[in-house]
Amino acid sequence: MKIKYKILTLFIILGILFFSEISLKAENLDFYFYTYNGKKFKLSDFNGKYVLLNLFASYCPPCMIELKVFQRLYDTCGSKGLQVVSLMIDREGAPLLPKIVSSRNLTYPVGLATSEVFKIFNDFSITPTTYLLDPKGNRLGKFVGYKNYEEWIQSLRQYVKCN
Numbered sequence: 001m002k003i004k005y006k007i008l009t010l011f012i013i014l015g016i017l018f019f020s021e022i023s024l025k026a027e028n029l030d031f032y033f034y035t036y037n038g039k040k041f042k043l044s045d046f047n048g049k050y051v052l053l054n055l056f057a058s059y060c061p062p063c064m065i066e067l068k069v070f071q072r073l074y075d076t077c078g079s080k081g082l083q084v085v086s087l088m089i090d091r092e093g094a095p096l097l098p099k100i101v102s103s104r105n106l107t108y109p110v111g112l113a114t115s116e117v118f119k120i121f122n123d124f125s126i127t128p129t130t131y132l133l134d135p136k137g138n139r140l141g142k143f144v145g146y147k148n149y150e151e152w153i154q155s156l157r158q159y160v161k162c163n
Contacts, residue, residue, distance in 0.1 A: 051083045053121075054070055063128045126144050141155075143155065
């Protein structure tokens, strides 16, 4: 009888740990950010969609090229369950952000990374770095470096049917 209670207690403790980890994971990934034109977003605003969260720098040529790739992905896949968000990590480049957005005709949310973003996504050191989040806000993948449109479609195809 004591063994049954010990086993039951063990399962209850494991269940609590498992489910609390899931909720903490989703909760920890939520943060606010502002776009270049002052619009406020919260990452959880995009719950229900897969999110490509791109971290880029104004001094990074591959990042600047990839922004147009993300616009194309947003145009192609946005209505099929994909949200694209790009956040610039360099504060010195902040005055350039409106020009970066307008010169590339970007229509998806583009803003500045906050200290909160750096705390949550503290495992990147190279730009561009892009995270794929599931519809509940949990990390599915991390992509370091530039990818062209076809490479992104290939990486996303098991989650979002873009073509």
